[in-house]
Amino acid sequence: MTIIEVKHLVKKFKHFTAVDDLSFKVDKGEIFAFLGPNGAGKTTTVKMLTTILKPTSGDIKINHYNIKSDVIKIRRSFGIIFQDPTLEDELTAMENMKLHAYMYNMKKDDIYKLSKQFLEFVDLWDKKDVFVRDFSVGMKRRLEVARSFMHEPKILFLDEPTAGLDVQTRNYIWKYLKEIKEKHKVTIFFTTHYLEEAEKYADKIVIIDHGKLIIEGTLSSIKNRTKTKTLEEAFLKLTGHHIRDENEDAEMSHIKRRSFIYK
Ligand SMILES: Nc1ncnc2c1ncn2[C@@H]1O[C@H](COP(=O)(O)OP(=O)(O)OP(=O)(O)O)[C@@H](O)[C@H]1O
Ligand SMILES: [Mg+2]
Known part of the structure:
Protein backbone atom coordinates (compact mmCIF):
# COMPACT_ATOMS: atom_id res chain seq x y z
CA MET A 1 0.00 0.00 0.00
CA THR A 2 1.34 3.41 -0.98
CA ILE A 3 1.88 5.87 1.88
CA ILE A 4 3.87 8.57 0.06
CA GLU A 5 3.05 9.51 -3.51
CA VAL A 6 4.99 12.17 -5.38
CA LYS A 7 3.92 13.23 -8.88
CA HIS A 8 5.80 15.61 -11.15
CA LEU A 9 7.23 17.55 -8.22
CA VAL A 10 9.12 20.74 -9.10
CA LYS A 11 10.83 23.32 -6.90
CA LYS A 12 12.34 26.44 -8.42
CA PHE A 13 14.36 29.01 -6.52
CA LYS A 14 14.07 31.98 -8.89
CA HIS A 15 15.55 30.61 -12.13
CA PHE A 16 17.27 27.61 -10.54
CA THR A 17 15.41 24.31 -10.62
CA ALA A 18 16.38 22.35 -7.49
CA VAL A 19 13.77 19.60 -7.93
CA ASP A 20 12.90 18.79 -11.49
CA ASP A 21 9.78 16.72 -12.27
CA LEU A 22 10.27 14.10 -9.59
CA SER A 23 7.80 11.21 -9.31
CA PHE A 24 8.03 8.19 -7.00
CA LYS A 25 6.06 6.13 -4.49
CA VAL A 26 6.90 4.77 -1.05
CA ASP A 27 5.06 1.74 0.34
CA LYS A 28 3.73 1.57 3.87
CA GLY A 29 6.18 0.02 6.33
CA GLU A 30 9.20 0.13 4.07
CA ILE A 31 12.62 1.64 4.65
CA PHE A 32 13.16 3.98 1.74
CA ALA A 33 16.58 5.46 0.93
CA PHE A 34 16.59 8.76 -0.96
CA LEU A 35 20.10 9.24 -2.27
CA GLY A 36 22.03 11.72 -4.37
CA PRO A 37 25.24 13.78 -4.41
CA ASN A 38 25.57 17.09 -2.54
CA GLY A 39 23.08 19.59 -3.93
CA ALA A 40 21.01 16.93 -5.71
CA LYS A 47 11.13 19.96 3.04
CA MET A 48 8.30 19.83 0.49
CA LEU A 49 7.15 16.41 1.71
CA THR A 50 7.04 17.74 5.26
CA THR A 51 5.13 20.95 4.36
CA ILE A 52 8.04 23.27 5.20
CA LEU A 53 8.51 24.38 1.60
CA LYS A 54 5.77 24.92 -0.94
CA PRO A 55 6.29 23.11 -4.26
CA THR A 56 6.42 25.22 -7.42
CA SER A 57 4.25 22.53 -9.04
CA GLY A 58 3.35 18.87 -8.74
CA ASP A 59 1.34 16.72 -6.35
CA ILE A 60 2.19 15.14 -3.02
CA LYS A 61 0.05 12.71 -1.05
CA ILE A 62 1.15 11.68 2.43
CA ASN A 63 -0.80 9.03 4.30
CA HIS A 64 -3.55 9.51 1.69
CA TYR A 65 -3.88 13.21 2.46
CA ASN A 66 -3.28 15.85 -0.15
CA ILE A 67 -0.59 18.36 0.75
CA LYS A 68 -2.58 21.22 -0.74
CA SER A 69 -5.68 20.71 1.39
CA ASP A 70 -4.76 18.62 4.45
CA VAL A 71 -1.60 20.21 5.88
CA ILE A 72 -2.59 19.74 9.53
CA LYS A 73 -3.47 16.05 9.10
CA ILE A 74 -0.25 15.48 7.18
CA ARG A 75 1.83 17.15 9.90
CA ARG A 76 0.36 14.79 12.48
CA SER A 77 1.25 11.80 10.29
CA PHE A 78 5.01 12.17 10.36
CA GLY A 79 8.02 12.79 12.56
CA ILE A 80 11.14 14.44 11.23
CA THR A 86 16.97 21.42 16.04
CA LEU A 87 17.12 20.79 19.78
CA GLU A 88 16.93 23.57 22.35
CA ASP A 89 20.40 23.64 23.93
CA GLU A 90 19.27 25.60 26.97
CA LEU A 91 16.64 23.02 27.89
CA THR A 92 17.13 19.57 29.39
CA ALA A 93 16.44 16.37 27.45
CA MET A 94 13.09 15.97 29.23
CA GLU A 95 12.14 19.60 28.57
CA ASN A 96 12.88 19.12 24.88
CA MET A 97 10.57 16.11 24.85
CA LYS A 98 7.83 18.09 26.63
CA LEU A 99 8.18 21.05 24.28
CA HIS A 100 7.64 18.72 21.34
CA ALA A 101 4.62 17.15 23.06
CA TYR A 102 3.06 20.59 23.65
CA MET A 103 3.58 21.51 20.01
CA TYR A 104 1.71 18.35 19.02
CA ASN A 105 -0.99 19.02 21.58
CA MET A 106 -0.43 15.62 23.17
CA LYS A 107 -2.53 14.45 26.09
CA LYS A 108 -1.03 15.36 29.48
CA ASP A 109 -1.12 11.75 30.69
CA ASP A 110 0.79 10.57 27.65
CA ILE A 111 3.58 13.12 27.85
CA TYR A 112 5.49 11.69 30.82
CA LYS A 113 4.72 8.09 29.88
CA LEU A 114 5.89 8.40 26.27
CA SER A 115 8.87 10.62 27.13
CA LYS A 116 10.03 7.96 29.56
CA GLN A 117 9.34 5.14 27.12
CA PHE A 118 11.30 6.72 24.28
CA LEU A 119 14.14 8.19 26.37
CA GLU A 120 14.62 4.70 27.81
CA PHE A 121 14.43 3.31 24.31
CA VAL A 122 17.45 5.40 23.18
CA ASP A 123 19.26 4.80 26.49
CA LEU A 124 18.97 8.42 27.65
CA TRP A 125 16.54 8.14 30.55
CA ASP A 126 19.33 8.62 33.09
CA LYS A 127 20.27 11.87 31.26
CA LYS A 128 16.75 13.28 31.23
CA ASP A 129 17.66 16.26 33.47
CA VAL A 130 20.92 17.12 31.72
CA PHE A 131 21.02 20.26 29.58
CA VAL A 132 21.29 19.45 25.89
CA ARG A 133 24.25 21.87 25.58
CA ASP A 134 26.23 19.29 27.61
CA PHE A 135 25.29 16.40 25.30
CA SER A 136 27.71 14.87 22.78
CA VAL A 137 26.77 14.95 19.09
CA GLY A 138 25.69 11.30 19.29
CA MET A 139 23.54 11.86 22.39
CA LYS A 140 21.85 14.81 20.68
CA ARG A 141 20.99 12.65 17.68
CA ARG A 142 19.63 9.88 19.92
CA LEU A 143 17.48 12.47 21.69
CA GLU A 144 16.19 13.69 18.34
CA VAL A 145 15.29 10.10 17.44
CA ALA A 146 13.38 9.71 20.73
CA ARG A 147 11.64 13.03 20.17
CA SER A 148 10.61 12.15 16.63
CA PHE A 149 8.78 9.04 17.95
CA MET A 150 6.89 10.95 20.67
CA GLU A 160 21.06 12.43 7.08
CA PRO A 161 20.24 11.10 10.55
CA THR A 162 23.68 9.57 11.05
CA ALA A 163 25.93 12.24 9.48
CA GLY A 164 29.04 12.85 11.54
CA LEU A 165 28.33 10.07 14.03
CA ASP A 166 30.76 7.34 15.05
CA VAL A 167 30.15 3.77 13.90
CA GLN A 168 28.86 2.73 17.31
CA THR A 169 26.22 5.48 17.45
CA ARG A 170 25.24 4.90 13.83
CA ASN A 171 24.65 1.23 14.59
CA TYR A 172 22.54 2.15 17.61
CA ILE A 173 20.48 4.68 15.65
CA TRP A 174 19.73 1.96 13.08
CA LYS A 175 18.91 -0.54 15.79
CA TYR A 176 16.33 1.93 17.18
CA LEU A 177 14.90 2.66 13.74
CA LYS A 178 14.57 -1.01 12.82
CA GLU A 179 12.88 -1.79 16.13
CA ILE A 180 10.42 1.07 15.71
CA LYS A 181 9.69 -0.04 12.17
CA GLU A 182 8.97 -3.62 13.32
CA LYS A 183 6.95 -2.70 16.40
CA HIS A 184 4.92 0.21 15.09
CA LYS A 185 4.96 -0.47 11.33
CA VAL A 186 6.46 2.97 10.78
CA LEU A 195 25.76 4.23 0.98
CA GLU A 196 26.41 1.13 3.09
CA GLU A 197 23.46 2.18 5.27
CA ALA A 198 21.20 2.12 2.23
CA GLU A 199 22.71 -1.23 1.23
CA LYS A 200 22.13 -2.71 4.67
CA TYR A 201 18.76 -1.31 5.60
CA ALA A 202 16.77 0.00 2.63
CA ASP A 203 13.94 -2.02 1.10
CA LYS A 204 13.86 0.44 -1.78
CA GLU A 216 14.68 3.54 -8.47
CA GLY A 217 14.36 -0.01 -7.26
CA THR A 218 15.71 -2.56 -4.83
CA LEU A 219 19.44 -2.82 -4.23
CA SER A 220 19.71 -5.95 -6.36
CA SER A 221 17.72 -4.52 -9.26
CA ILE A 222 19.85 -1.34 -9.26
CA LYS A 223 23.07 -3.40 -9.24
CA ASN A 224 21.72 -5.64 -12.02
CA ARG A 225 20.62 -2.80 -14.25
CA THR A 226 23.89 -0.88 -13.82
CA LYS A 227 26.00 -4.06 -14.00
CA THR A 228 27.79 -3.16 -10.78
CA LYS A 229 28.67 -5.07 -7.63
CA THR A 230 28.07 -2.42 -4.97
CA LEU A 231 25.74 0.52 -4.49
CA GLU A 232 28.74 2.85 -4.44
CA GLU A 233 29.82 1.62 -7.87
CA ALA A 234 26.28 2.04 -9.18
CA PHE A 235 26.00 5.50 -7.61
CA LEU A 236 29.26 6.68 -9.21
CA LYS A 237 28.35 5.19 -12.55
CA LEU A 238 25.04 7.02 -12.50
CA THR A 239 26.10 10.35 -11.04
CA GLY A 240 29.72 10.67 -12.21
CA HIS A 241 33.01 11.11 -10.37
CA HIS A 242 33.37 14.90 -10.31
CA ILE A 243 33.04 16.92 -7.12
CA ARG A 244 29.90 19.02 -6.90
CA ASP A 245 31.00 22.63 -6.88
CA GLU A 246 28.33 24.93 -5.50
CA ASN A 247 29.66 27.71 -7.74
CA GLU A 248 29.67 25.78 -10.97
CA ASP A 249 28.04 27.97 -13.58
CA ALA A 250 24.80 27.04 -15.24
CA GLU A 251 26.43 26.14 -18.54
CA MET A 252 28.89 23.69 -16.95
CA SER A 253 26.22 22.12 -14.84
CA HIS A 254 24.17 21.63 -17.98
CA ILE A 255 27.09 19.89 -19.71
CA LYS A 256 27.72 17.67 -16.71
CA ARG A 257 24.06 16.86 -16.33
CA ARG A 258 23.33 13.31 -17.36
CA SER A 259 20.90 13.02 -20.20
CA PHE A 260 19.62 9.53 -19.49
CA ILE A 261 17.40 8.14 -16.83
CA TYR A 262 17.43 4.46 -15.89
CA LYS A 263 13.98 2.96 -15.74
N1 LIG B 1 16.44 28.48 -0.31
C1 LIG B 1 17.19 28.24 -1.39
N2 LIG B 1 17.45 29.19 -2.31
C2 LIG B 1 18.19 28.96 -3.40
N3 LIG B 1 18.75 27.75 -3.69
C3 LIG B 1 18.55 26.76 -2.81
C4 LIG B 1 17.77 26.94 -1.62
N4 LIG B 1 17.73 25.75 -0.94
C5 LIG B 1 18.46 24.90 -1.68
N5 LIG B 1 18.95 25.50 -2.79
C6 LIG B 1 19.77 24.86 -3.82
O1 LIG B 1 19.06 23.74 -4.31
C7 LIG B 1 19.96 22.67 -4.58
C8 LIG B 1 19.53 21.45 -3.82
O2 LIG B 1 19.81 21.66 -2.45
P1 LIG B 1 19.48 20.57 -1.34
O3 LIG B 1 19.83 21.16 -0.03
O4 LIG B 1 18.10 20.09 -1.55
O5 LIG B 1 20.50 19.41 -1.74
P2 LIG B 1 20.83 18.05 -0.97
O6 LIG B 1 20.64 16.96 -1.96
O7 LIG B 1 20.09 18.00 0.30
O8 LIG B 1 22.40 18.23 -0.71
P3 LIG B 1 23.31 17.74 0.55
O9 LIG B 1 23.65 16.32 0.28
O10 LIG B 1 24.51 18.63 0.43
O11 LIG B 1 22.54 17.97 1.80
C9 LIG B 1 21.36 23.17 -4.23
O12 LIG B 1 22.00 23.63 -5.41
C10 LIG B 1 21.08 24.31 -3.28
O13 LIG B 1 22.12 25.26 -3.32
MG1 LIG C 1 20.61 17.91 2.27
Whole structure:
Protein backbone atom coordinates (compact mmCIF):
# COMPACT_ATOMS: atom_id res chain seq x y z
CA MET A 1 0.00 0.00 0.00
CA THR A 2 1.34 3.41 -0.98
CA ILE A 3 1.88 5.87 1.88
CA ILE A 4 3.87 8.57 0.06
CA GLU A 5 3.05 9.51 -3.51
CA VAL A 6 4.99 12.17 -5.38
CA LYS A 7 3.92 13.23 -8.88
CA HIS A 8 5.80 15.61 -11.15
CA LEU A 9 7.23 17.55 -8.22
CA VAL A 10 9.12 20.74 -9.10
CA LYS A 11 10.83 23.32 -6.90
CA LYS A 12 12.34 26.44 -8.42
CA PHE A 13 14.36 29.01 -6.52
CA LYS A 14 14.07 31.98 -8.89
CA HIS A 15 15.55 30.61 -12.13
CA PHE A 16 17.27 27.61 -10.54
CA THR A 17 15.41 24.31 -10.62
CA ALA A 18 16.38 22.35 -7.49
CA VAL A 19 13.77 19.60 -7.93
CA ASP A 20 12.90 18.79 -11.49
CA ASP A 21 9.78 16.72 -12.27
CA LEU A 22 10.27 14.10 -9.59
CA SER A 23 7.80 11.21 -9.31
CA PHE A 24 8.03 8.19 -7.00
CA LYS A 25 6.06 6.13 -4.49
CA VAL A 26 6.90 4.77 -1.05
CA ASP A 27 5.06 1.74 0.34
CA LYS A 28 3.73 1.57 3.87
CA GLY A 29 6.18 0.02 6.33
CA GLU A 30 9.20 0.13 4.07
CA ILE A 31 12.62 1.64 4.65
CA PHE A 32 13.16 3.98 1.74
CA ALA A 33 16.58 5.46 0.93
CA PHE A 34 16.59 8.76 -0.96
CA LEU A 35 20.10 9.24 -2.27
CA GLY A 36 22.03 11.72 -4.37
CA PRO A 37 25.24 13.78 -4.41
CA ASN A 38 25.57 17.09 -2.54
CA GLY A 39 23.08 19.59 -3.93
CA ALA A 40 21.01 16.93 -5.71
CA GLY A 41 17.78 18.20 -4.16
CA LYS A 42 17.24 15.72 -1.30
CA THR A 43 16.67 18.23 1.50
CA THR A 44 14.53 20.42 -0.74
CA THR A 45 12.34 17.38 -1.49
CA VAL A 46 12.13 16.39 2.18
CA LYS A 47 11.13 19.96 3.04
CA MET A 48 8.30 19.83 0.49
CA LEU A 49 7.15 16.41 1.71
CA THR A 50 7.04 17.74 5.26
CA THR A 51 5.13 20.95 4.36
CA ILE A 52 8.04 23.27 5.20
CA LEU A 53 8.51 24.38 1.60
CA LYS A 54 5.77 24.92 -0.94
CA PRO A 55 6.29 23.11 -4.26
CA THR A 56 6.42 25.22 -7.42
CA SER A 57 4.25 22.53 -9.04
CA GLY A 58 3.35 18.87 -8.74
CA ASP A 59 1.34 16.72 -6.35
CA ILE A 60 2.19 15.14 -3.02
CA LYS A 61 0.05 12.71 -1.05
CA ILE A 62 1.15 11.68 2.43
CA ASN A 63 -0.80 9.03 4.30
CA HIS A 64 -3.55 9.51 1.69
CA TYR A 65 -3.88 13.21 2.46
CA ASN A 66 -3.28 15.85 -0.15
CA ILE A 67 -0.59 18.36 0.75
CA LYS A 68 -2.58 21.22 -0.74
CA SER A 69 -5.68 20.71 1.39
CA ASP A 70 -4.76 18.62 4.45
CA VAL A 71 -1.60 20.21 5.88
CA ILE A 72 -2.59 19.74 9.53
CA LYS A 73 -3.47 16.05 9.10
CA ILE A 74 -0.25 15.48 7.18
CA ARG A 75 1.83 17.15 9.90
CA ARG A 76 0.36 14.79 12.48
CA SER A 77 1.25 11.80 10.29
CA PHE A 78 5.01 12.17 10.36
CA GLY A 79 8.02 12.79 12.56
CA ILE A 80 11.14 14.44 11.23
CA ILE A 81 14.83 14.67 11.96
CA PHE A 82 16.34 17.57 10.05
CA GLN A 83 19.79 17.60 8.48
CA ASP A 84 20.83 20.23 11.06
CA PRO A 85 19.98 19.54 14.72
CA THR A 86 16.97 21.42 16.04
CA LEU A 87 17.12 20.79 19.78
CA GLU A 88 16.93 23.57 22.35
CA ASP A 89 20.40 23.64 23.93
CA GLU A 90 19.27 25.60 26.97
CA LEU A 91 16.64 23.02 27.89
CA THR A 92 17.13 19.57 29.39
CA ALA A 93 16.44 16.37 27.45
CA MET A 94 13.09 15.97 29.23
CA GLU A 95 12.14 19.60 28.57
CA ASN A 96 12.88 19.12 24.88
CA MET A 97 10.57 16.11 24.85
CA LYS A 98 7.83 18.09 26.63
CA LEU A 99 8.18 21.05 24.28
CA HIS A 100 7.64 18.72 21.34
CA ALA A 101 4.62 17.15 23.06
CA TYR A 102 3.06 20.59 23.65
CA MET A 103 3.58 21.51 20.01
CA TYR A 104 1.71 18.35 19.02
CA ASN A 105 -0.99 19.02 21.58
CA MET A 106 -0.43 15.62 23.17
CA LYS A 107 -2.53 14.45 26.09
CA LYS A 108 -1.03 15.36 29.48
CA ASP A 109 -1.12 11.75 30.69
CA ASP A 110 0.79 10.57 27.65
CA ILE A 111 3.58 13.12 27.85
CA TYR A 112 5.49 11.69 30.82
CA LYS A 113 4.72 8.09 29.88
CA LEU A 114 5.89 8.40 26.27
CA SER A 115 8.87 10.62 27.13
CA LYS A 116 10.03 7.96 29.56
CA GLN A 117 9.34 5.14 27.12
CA PHE A 118 11.30 6.72 24.28
CA LEU A 119 14.14 8.19 26.37
CA GLU A 120 14.62 4.70 27.81
CA PHE A 121 14.43 3.31 24.31
CA VAL A 122 17.45 5.40 23.18
CA ASP A 123 19.26 4.80 26.49
CA LEU A 124 18.97 8.42 27.65
CA TRP A 125 16.54 8.14 30.55
CA ASP A 126 19.33 8.62 33.09
CA LYS A 127 20.27 11.87 31.26
CA LYS A 128 16.75 13.28 31.23
CA ASP A 129 17.66 16.26 33.47
CA VAL A 130 20.92 17.12 31.72
CA PHE A 131 21.02 20.26 29.58
CA VAL A 132 21.29 19.45 25.89
CA ARG A 133 24.25 21.87 25.58
CA ASP A 134 26.23 19.29 27.61
CA PHE A 135 25.29 16.40 25.30
CA SER A 136 27.71 14.87 22.78
CA VAL A 137 26.77 14.95 19.09
CA GLY A 138 25.69 11.30 19.29
CA MET A 139 23.54 11.86 22.39
CA LYS A 140 21.85 14.81 20.68
CA ARG A 141 20.99 12.65 17.68
CA ARG A 142 19.63 9.88 19.92
CA LEU A 143 17.48 12.47 21.69
CA GLU A 144 16.19 13.69 18.34
CA VAL A 145 15.29 10.10 17.44
CA ALA A 146 13.38 9.71 20.73
CA ARG A 147 11.64 13.03 20.17
CA SER A 148 10.61 12.15 16.63
CA PHE A 149 8.78 9.04 17.95
CA MET A 150 6.89 10.95 20.67
CA HIS A 151 3.64 11.59 18.84
CA GLU A 152 3.70 8.07 17.36
CA PRO A 153 3.93 9.06 13.69
CA LYS A 154 3.18 6.75 10.78
CA ILE A 155 6.16 8.03 8.77
CA LEU A 156 9.60 9.18 9.83
CA PHE A 157 11.55 11.54 7.59
CA LEU A 158 15.23 11.44 8.42
CA ASP A 159 17.54 13.82 6.56
CA GLU A 160 21.06 12.43 7.08
CA PRO A 161 20.24 11.10 10.55
CA THR A 162 23.68 9.57 11.05
CA ALA A 163 25.93 12.24 9.48
CA GLY A 164 29.04 12.85 11.54
CA LEU A 165 28.33 10.07 14.03
CA ASP A 166 30.76 7.34 15.05
CA VAL A 167 30.15 3.77 13.90
CA GLN A 168 28.86 2.73 17.31
CA THR A 169 26.22 5.48 17.45
CA ARG A 170 25.24 4.90 13.83
CA ASN A 171 24.65 1.23 14.59
CA TYR A 172 22.54 2.15 17.61
CA ILE A 173 20.48 4.68 15.65
CA TRP A 174 19.73 1.96 13.08
CA LYS A 175 18.91 -0.54 15.79
CA TYR A 176 16.33 1.93 17.18
CA LEU A 177 14.90 2.66 13.74
CA LYS A 178 14.57 -1.01 12.82
CA GLU A 179 12.88 -1.79 16.13
CA ILE A 180 10.42 1.07 15.71
CA LYS A 181 9.69 -0.04 12.17
CA GLU A 182 8.97 -3.62 13.32
CA LYS A 183 6.95 -2.70 16.40
CA HIS A 184 4.92 0.21 15.09
CA LYS A 185 4.96 -0.47 11.33
CA VAL A 186 6.46 2.97 10.78
CA THR A 187 7.57 3.90 7.26
CA ILE A 188 11.12 5.27 7.23
CA PHE A 189 12.22 7.74 4.55
CA PHE A 190 15.88 8.64 4.93
CA THR A 191 18.70 10.37 3.11
CA THR A 192 22.35 9.56 3.65
CA HIS A 193 25.78 9.79 2.09
CA TYR A 194 26.75 6.54 3.82
CA LEU A 195 25.76 4.23 0.98
CA GLU A 196 26.41 1.13 3.09
CA GLU A 197 23.46 2.18 5.27
CA ALA A 198 21.20 2.12 2.23
CA GLU A 199 22.71 -1.23 1.23
CA LYS A 200 22.13 -2.71 4.67
CA TYR A 201 18.76 -1.31 5.60
CA ALA A 202 16.77 0.00 2.63
CA ASP A 203 13.94 -2.02 1.10
CA LYS A 204 13.86 0.44 -1.78
CA ILE A 205 16.29 3.03 -3.11
CA VAL A 206 15.87 6.14 -5.24
CA ILE A 207 18.88 8.05 -6.57
CA ILE A 208 18.39 11.61 -7.75
CA ASP A 209 20.81 14.05 -9.34
CA HIS A 210 20.31 17.69 -10.34
CA GLY A 211 16.77 17.34 -9.02
CA LYS A 212 15.88 14.49 -11.36
CA LEU A 213 15.18 10.86 -10.62
CA ILE A 214 18.03 8.75 -12.02
CA ILE A 215 17.05 5.27 -10.87
CA GLU A 216 14.68 3.54 -8.47
CA GLY A 217 14.36 -0.01 -7.26
CA THR A 218 15.71 -2.56 -4.83
CA LEU A 219 19.44 -2.82 -4.23
CA SER A 220 19.71 -5.95 -6.36
CA SER A 221 17.72 -4.52 -9.26
CA ILE A 222 19.85 -1.34 -9.26
CA LYS A 223 23.07 -3.40 -9.24
CA ASN A 224 21.72 -5.64 -12.02
CA ARG A 225 20.62 -2.80 -14.25
CA THR A 226 23.89 -0.88 -13.82
CA LYS A 227 26.00 -4.06 -14.00
CA THR A 228 27.79 -3.16 -10.78
CA LYS A 229 28.67 -5.07 -7.63
CA THR A 230 28.07 -2.42 -4.97
CA LEU A 231 25.74 0.52 -4.49
CA GLU A 232 28.74 2.85 -4.44
CA GLU A 233 29.82 1.62 -7.87
CA ALA A 234 26.28 2.04 -9.18
CA PHE A 235 26.00 5.50 -7.61
CA LEU A 236 29.26 6.68 -9.21
CA LYS A 237 28.35 5.19 -12.55
CA LEU A 238 25.04 7.02 -12.50
CA THR A 239 26.10 10.35 -11.04
CA GLY A 240 29.72 10.67 -12.21
CA HIS A 241 33.01 11.11 -10.37
CA HIS A 242 33.37 14.90 -10.31
CA ILE A 243 33.04 16.92 -7.12
CA ARG A 244 29.90 19.02 -6.90
CA ASP A 245 31.00 22.63 -6.88
CA GLU A 246 28.33 24.93 -5.50
CA ASN A 247 29.66 27.71 -7.74
CA GLU A 248 29.67 25.78 -10.97
CA ASP A 249 28.04 27.97 -13.58
CA ALA A 250 24.80 27.04 -15.24
CA GLU A 251 26.43 26.14 -18.54
CA MET A 252 28.89 23.69 -16.95
CA SER A 253 26.22 22.12 -14.84
CA HIS A 254 24.17 21.63 -17.98
CA ILE A 255 27.09 19.89 -19.71
CA LYS A 256 27.72 17.67 -16.71
CA ARG A 257 24.06 16.86 -16.33
CA ARG A 258 23.33 13.31 -17.36
CA SER A 259 20.90 13.02 -20.20
CA PHE A 260 19.62 9.53 -19.49
CA ILE A 261 17.40 8.14 -16.83
CA TYR A 262 17.43 4.46 -15.89
CA LYS A 263 13.98 2.96 -15.74
N1 LIG B 1 16.44 28.48 -0.31
C1 LIG B 1 17.19 28.24 -1.39
N2 LIG B 1 17.45 29.19 -2.31
C2 LIG B 1 18.19 28.96 -3.40
N3 LIG B 1 18.75 27.75 -3.69
C3 LIG B 1 18.55 26.76 -2.81
C4 LIG B 1 17.77 26.94 -1.62
N4 LIG B 1 17.73 25.75 -0.94
C5 LIG B 1 18.46 24.90 -1.68
N5 LIG B 1 18.95 25.50 -2.79
C6 LIG B 1 19.77 24.86 -3.82
O1 LIG B 1 19.06 23.74 -4.31
C7 LIG B 1 19.96 22.67 -4.58
C8 LIG B 1 19.53 21.45 -3.82
O2 LIG B 1 19.81 21.66 -2.45
P1 LIG B 1 19.48 20.57 -1.34
O3 LIG B 1 19.83 21.16 -0.03
O4 LIG B 1 18.10 20.09 -1.55
O5 LIG B 1 20.50 19.41 -1.74
P2 LIG B 1 20.83 18.05 -0.97
O6 LIG B 1 20.64 16.96 -1.96
O7 LIG B 1 20.09 18.00 0.30
O8 LIG B 1 22.40 18.23 -0.71
P3 LIG B 1 23.31 17.74 0.55
O9 LIG B 1 23.65 16.32 0.28
O10 LIG B 1 24.51 18.63 0.43
O11 LIG B 1 22.54 17.97 1.80
C9 LIG B 1 21.36 23.17 -4.23
O12 LIG B 1 22.00 23.63 -5.41
C10 LIG B 1 21.08 24.31 -3.28
O13 LIG B 1 22.12 25.26 -3.32
MG1 LIG C 1 20.61 17.91 2.27
